Structure formats: structure tokens, C-alpha cells
Amino acid sequence: MTALRIGIVGYGNLGRGVEIAVSLQEDMELVGVFTRRDPATVSTVHEQTPVRSIDALESMQDEVDVLLLCGGSKTDLPEQTPLLAERFTVVDSFDTHARIPEHFARVDAAARVAGTTALISTGWDPGLFSINRVYGEAILATGCTYTFWGRGLSQGHSDALRRLDGVAAAVQYTIPSQDAIARVRAGEQPALSTREKHTRECFVVLEDGADADAVREEIVTMPHYFEPYDTTVTFLSAEELARDHQGMPHGGFVIRAGESSPGTNQTIEYRLQEDSNPEFTASVLVAYARAAGRLAAAGEHGARTPFDVAPGLLSPKSPEQLRAELL
Amino acid sequence: MTALRIGIVGYGNLGRGVEIAVSLQEDMELVGVFTRRDPATVSTVHEQTPVRSIDALESMQDEVDVLLLCGGSKTDLPEQTPLLAERFTVVDSFDTHARIPEHFARVDAAARVAGTTALISTGWDPGLFSINRVYGEAILATGCTYTFWGRGLSQGHSDALRRLDGVAAAVQYTIPSQDAIARVRAGEQPALSTREKHTRECFVVLEDGADADAVREEIVTMPHYFEPYDTTVTFLSAEELARDHQGMPHGGFVIRAGESSPGTNQTIEYRLQEDSNPEFTASVLVAYARAAGRLAAAGEHGARTPFDVAPGLLSPKSPEQLRAELL
Numbered sequence: 101m102t103a104l105r106i107g108i109v110g111y112g113n114l115g116r117g118v119e120i121a122v123s124l125q126e127d128m129e130l131v132g133v134f135t136r137r138d139p140a141t142v143s144t145v146h147e148q149t150p151v152r153s154i155d156a157l158e159s160m161q162d163e164v165d166v167l168l169l170c171g172g173s174k175t176d177l178p179e180q181t182p183l184l185a186e187r188f189t190v191v192d193s194f195d196t197h198a199r200i201p202e203h204f205a206r207v208d209a210a211a212r213v214a215g216t217t218a219l220i221s222t223g224w225d226p227g228l229f230s231i232n233r234v235y236g237e238a239i240l241a242t243g244c245t246y247t248f249w250g251r252g253l254s255q256g257h258s259d260a261l262r263r264l265d266g267v268a269a270a271v272q273y274t275i276p277s278q279d280a281i282a283r284v285r286a287g288e289q290p291a292l293s294t295r296e297k298h299t300r301e302c303f304v305v306l307e308d309g310a311d312a313d314a315v316r317e318e319i320v321t322m323p324h325y326f327e328p329y330d331t332t333v334t335f336l337s338a339e340e341l342a343r344d345h346q347g348m349p350h351g352g353f354v355i356r357a358g359e360s361s362p363g364t365n366q367t368i369e370y371r372l373q374e375d376s377n378p379e380f381t382a383s384v385l386v387a388y389a390r391a392a393g394r395l396a397a398a399g400e401h402g403a404r405t406p407f408d409v410a411p412g413l414l415s416p417k418s419p420e421q422l423r424a425e426l427l
Numbered sequence: 428m429t430a431l432r433i434g435i436v437g438y439g440n441l442g443r444g445v446e447i448a449v450s451l452q453e454d455m456e457l458v459g460v461f462t463r464r465d466p467a468t469v470s471t472v473h474e475q476t477p478v479r480s481i482d483a484l485e486s487m488q489d490e491v492d493v494l495l496l497c498g499g500s501k502t503d504l505p506e507q508t509p510l511l512a513e514r515f516t517v518v519d520s521f522d523t524h525a526r527i528p529e530h531f532a533r534v535d536a537a538a539r540v541a542g543t544t545a546l547i548s549t550g551w552d553p554g555l556f557s558i559n560r561v562y563g564e565a566i567l568a569t570g571c572t573y574t575f576w577g578r579g580l581s582q583g584h585s586d587a588l589r590r591l592d593g594v595a596a597a598v599q600y601t602i603p604s605q606d607a608i609a610r611v612r613a614g615e616q617p618a619l620s621t622r623e624k625h626t627r628e629c630f631v632v633l634e635d636g637a638d639a640d641a642v643r644e645e646i647v648t649m650p651h652y653f654e655p656y657d658t659t660v661t662f663l664s665a666e667e668l669a670r671d672h673q674g675m676p677h678g679g680f681v682i683r684a685g686e687s688s689p690g691t692n693q694t695i696e697y698r699l700q701e702d703s704n705p706e707f708t709a710s711v712l713v714a715y716a717r718a719a720g721r722l723a724a725a726g727e728h729g730a731r732t733p734f735d736v737a738p739g740l741l742s743p744k745s746p747e748q749l750r751a752e753l754l
Binding site for chain 2: 117120121124125126197200201204221226228230231233234235237238239240241242285287360361364365366367368369370371372373374375376379380382383384387390405406407408409410411412414415416419420422423424426427
């Protein structure tokens with residue numbers, strides 16, 4: 101078996117996770133990390149990982165099978181995915197839900213012209229959660245689908261806290277309501293308000309001389325971010341923040357609750373518990389890289405999403421082995 | 428949109444479930460039930476459902492898009508699936524795990540010669556549980572996969588009880604160990620013995636004059652079926668059995684627990700809670716019927732399993748709609 105040759109574009113938390121995840125897959129090898137920074141300034145997890153300028157990709161079409169794009173959805177991927185799809189099979193984790201159709205169209209156009217395969221919006225949401233929403237509503241035609249997130253660190257909400265006057269540092273956790281989940285599992289199919297589904301926990305380090313009560317009030321009344329939720333604010337020292345809040349846990353639930361006939365409840369629940377959100381997302385990207393390589397080899401050109409990828413394509417095992425061992 | 432025309436072959440609990448599930452899908456219509464019994468003796472859920480002899484299928488190739496085969500895995504499906512695949516697109520729920528490769532090969536040969544599509548081993552295990560085993564180990568390359576069944580009524584174990592001298596009627600429930608599940612969720616990756624994973628609860632109606640202690644002893648020491656488990660036996664009246672144990676609940680868990688890097692635990696959990704096992708299984712078959720019809724229309728001939736079916740093919744929604752609404 102020839103190993104699938106992977107390139108990583110962009111080296112933040114997600115790129116680091118991909119570097120680790122590729123090393124756990126026996127049928128893959130890492131060609132290198134490609135960065136816009138000065139390669140000499142990038143320190144990788146594994147010392148032997150080559151780091152090159154993103155410009156080096158120009159001449160490497162024959163050395164890379166699949167590029168994993170690890171940039172952000174706001175500015176990096178809208179530009180990089182269509183551009184790199186002109187020459188490579190690519191996988192991204194574009195996660196701005198509202199802009200997916202537009203991103204898909206641009207990537208699809210580029211990939212069709214070039215005869216490449218571009219698998220977008222892999223990861224866990226969008227990604228694994230999305231396919232469970234599809235399976236759920238296809239199987240239980242009559243019912244409701246619920247998505248709960250957390251307990252998890254929210255980067256966007258943490259950033260919102262850090263921008264406030266008087267806040268030196270902060271993190272925010274999104275907490276799914278256990279009561280709401282219990283009602284959904286019980287088949288109640290409740291209509292749940294935003295406030296009933298999640299709560300928010302903020303851990304804040306104040307700047308010297310800041311007024312704790314004023315900061316707390318500003319947080320809990322912040323429109324969109326915190327006002328619609330029951331929000332708790334805990335003040336702590338910079339040392340405590342560094343000691344207790346360095347992880348990036350996340351996860352959540354997709355639950356489809358339906359009735360197969362009146363009064364006969366059926367519930368499908370998908371749950372993720374992640375010690376590290378970027379490492380988990382990276383693990384998903386890497387499995388989808390295998391699928392992207394196979395789709396490209398089969399001549400399936402254009403943009404694809406996890407909805408278009410059969411489960412068996414993610415596995416290193418042959419169809420025969422999968423049927424014998426896992427069916 | 429032209430409705431997908433469905434035929435049901437075999438009319439037990441699963442066939443009844445399919446009849447109901449098809450009625451919930453707006454893009455399907457039921458051509459009828461096809462039975463080996465005298466059609467006049469078959470009473471359907473919906474009065475208007477046509478019931479015909481299975482022999483009537485001979486001349487109905489142009490009237491049916493997908494046949495859902497609802498017979499048993501022991502004797503019906505090994506014969507019917509390859510035979511009917513010679514003329515129809517078929518979906519079955521063949522569930523004898525050890526014999527799947529052999530069944531696949533026979534069905535595949537028939538379908539390839541005939542130019543039909545045959546989707547086998549749909550349902551929830553094999554089926555939904557199987558694809559979650561594949562996703563889990565593909566994504567978390569380093570880890571362990573656990574399958575727990577229940578709380579659920581086991582037909583095979585209930586039959587084993589009913590064959591005993593002194594037993595007038597009985598049901599058996601398989602119960603997953605909450606302690607074992609908690610350990611798996613916590614990322615312990617424990618090695619679990621058969622006894623640690625499940626317990627068994629028997630509800631038994633004795634025949635007149637039967638010796639309760641002797642029956643209990645015979646049950647808990649029965650090799651393979653009950654001896655390897657902690658088994659409880661509760662005696663009750665025929666009235667109590669009829670009142671409290673008429674449902675066919677089932678479900679279970681597939682959990683993949685892995686580490687994305689040393690000490691970083693990641694857990695993927697898939698859980699089903701079914702008030703009615705046959706109705707849930709039927710709902711899965713019907714969603715896969717949609718996929719089978721699409722695979723057939725795309726010229727994908729031969730045998731397939733849920734591993735080969737992209738999630739989007741199960742949904743009545745278009746790819747564009749899925750990307751906009753559920754990704």
C-alpha cells in the first residue's frame with residue numbers, strides 16, 4: 101500500500117492537531133507544514149516535520165495527495181480553498197454555517213474546472229453533527245432534532261469578554277442544560293427557548309482597580325452574547341486561570357426524537373466529549389482526507405461535503421474487512 | 428417528484444413497521460404487501476394496503492421501484508434476497524453477523540448479473556451501529572470501541588426460556604451495565620468481561636405445578652444464554668405478563684473512546700432508545716430504500732451495505748437543501 105501523502109496548510113491549534121493525527125494513521129505520511137510565516141519561526145510538535153513557505157506548494161503538485169487546510173473560516177478559507185483546489189485535492193473545515201452554500205459554489209467551480217476534489221466543512225459541527233442531523237430526520241420522518249453544545253470552551257464568547265474594559269483575561273464555557281436534555285431524551289419533543297438550552301460560565305481576571313460589579317453587569321447584559329442566557333461570572337487570579345483553564349474541551353449532543361407511530365417514541369442520540377476541540381476536529385479532517393484521496397482517485401471531481409461521503413471511505417480497512425469485522 | 432414505489436415482502440412485525448414508516452414519507456407510496464400466506468388471511472395496519480401473493484411479483488417489475496424484504500435472517504433472506512435481486516432493487520436487514528460476507532457474495536453475484544442494486548444488512552445492528560463503529564475507529568485511530576445493547580427485549584433469549592419444561596410463557600430483557608458505560612465514557616478504556624457488560628432479566632409464567640426453584644436454576648445455569656451473565660428470574664402471572672410486557676423495546680450504545688494524543692481523551696457515543704424495535708428497524712429500512720432507489724438510478728449495480736451509502740442519499744431533501752439547512 102502506498103501511503104497517502106498529506107500537506108498541512110496553516111499551523112495554529114488545528115494544524116498542530118492534524119500533525120499529531122496523521123502520525124497515528126498507518127496509511128498516511130506527512131509531507132510537511134506550509135505556512136505564510138517565516139518557516140524558521142514555526143516550531144512543530146514533531147521535530148522532523150518539514151516546515152516550508154506556502155509558496156513552495158507551487159511546484160509540489162506531484163508530491164502531495166491531499167492538502168488539509170487549517171486556516172480560519174473568516175478570512176483564510178474563503179480565499180485558500182478555491183485557490184488551492186485549482187491544483188490539489190483539498191479538505192477544509194469551513195464552519196460559518198450561513199455561508200456554506202456560497203463557499204461550496206466557489207470551491208465547486210474551481211475544482212470542476214481543475215478536475216480536483218474538494219471536501220469542505222468536515223469537522224464535528226459542521227461535519228459529524230451535520231450527518232447525524234441528516235440520518236436522524238431521514239429515519240424518523242416525524243420528530244424534532246435538537247443540537248446542544250458543550251460543556252465547551254467558546255472562542256468567540258471568550259474573545260467578547262476579553263474586549264471589555266477592566267478585563268485582563270477570560271474564558272467562557274457553554275453548558276448544555278441537563279434538564280433540557282432529559283426532557284428531549286424522554287420523548288417530550290419540547291419547544292426550548294435559547295435560555296432553556298444552554299447556560300454560560302465566565303471566568304474573568306480583572307485588571308488592577310477594575311470594578312467587579314460593573315464588569316459583571318456589563319457581561320450579563322451584553323446583547324446576543326450573554327443577555328439571552330443565564331450567565332455566571334467568576335472572578336479569579338491570573339495564576340488560577342493559567343492553572344485551571346488551559347484546556348480547550350468541547351463537545352455536545354445531536355438528538356433526534358420522533359414517533360414511528362402515535363405514542364411510540366424513538367430516540368437517536370449522538371454525543372461527543374472532547375478533551376481538546378482542535379485535536380478532535382483534526383482527527384475528523386484526517387479521516388476525511390482518506391475519503392478525499394479515494395474520491396479523487398475515482399474521478400469524483402468538484403466540491404463535496406460529509407453528506408456525500410460513504411462511511412466506508414473514511415476507514416483504512418478494505419470493504420471486505422469492514423463487512424467481516426464491523427458490520 | 429415521482430413517488431418511490433415500495434413493495435413489502437413478508438408481513439410480520441417488521442413488515443407492519445415498514446407499512447407504517449412508508450406512510451410517513453411524503454416521497455414514497457406503497458404498492459402492496461407480498462406474502463407466502465393466503466392474502467385473504469393477512470390483516471394490515473391500513474385497510475387500503477393491497478395484499479397479494481408473493482407470486483404476483485413475477486409480472487410486477489415495472490410497478491415496483493424498491494422491494495423491502497422483511498423476512499427472517501435464518502431461512503427467508505438467504506433465499507429471497509438473491510432470488511428477488513435477479514429482478515428488483517432490494518433492501519434487506521440480514522442480521523446474522525457471522526454470515527454477512529457469504530450473504531453479500533451471493534446477493535452481489537445475482538445483482539451484478541441482473542443489473543440491479545441490493546442493499547443488505549440495513550437496520551440498527553447491523554446498520555446504524557455498524558457505521559458508527561466505522562466512523563469511530565476511522566476518526567480516533569487509537570482507542571477502543573464498545574457496543575452495549577438494551578435495555579431491550581431479546582427474541583432469541585425469550586425463545587430459549589419458552590423451550591424449558593415448566594415454562595408457559597416468558598420474556599427476557601438485556602440490560603447494559605451503567606457502571607461499565609460510565610467507565611467507558613470516562614475514558615478508562617477498560618477490558619470488560621461478558622458479565623461486566625450486560626445483565627439479563629427474565630420474566631417467567633410457570634406452567635401449573637412447575638417447580639419454581641428448579642426452573643430458576645435451569646435458567647441461570649444455561650450455557651451461552653444465561654450462565655455467562657448475572658441473571659435475575661421473576662415469576663409472574665399470565666395476566667401480568669400480558670399487561671406489562673407486550674412492548675418490544677430495544678436500543679443500546681456504540682462508544683468509541685480514544686486518545687488523540689497521550690492523555691487527551693476523546694469520546695464518540697451513539698445511542699438508540701427504541702419503544703419498538705421492529706418499528707425502528709423498519710424506519711431505517713425505509714430510509715435506505717430511498718438510497719437504494721437512487722443508487723439503482725445512478726447505475727450502481729451489485730450488493731451494497733450501509734458502509735457504501737453516503738448520508739445524503741437517505742434524505743428526501745436535495746443536496747442544496749441539505750447543505751443550506753443541516754450542514
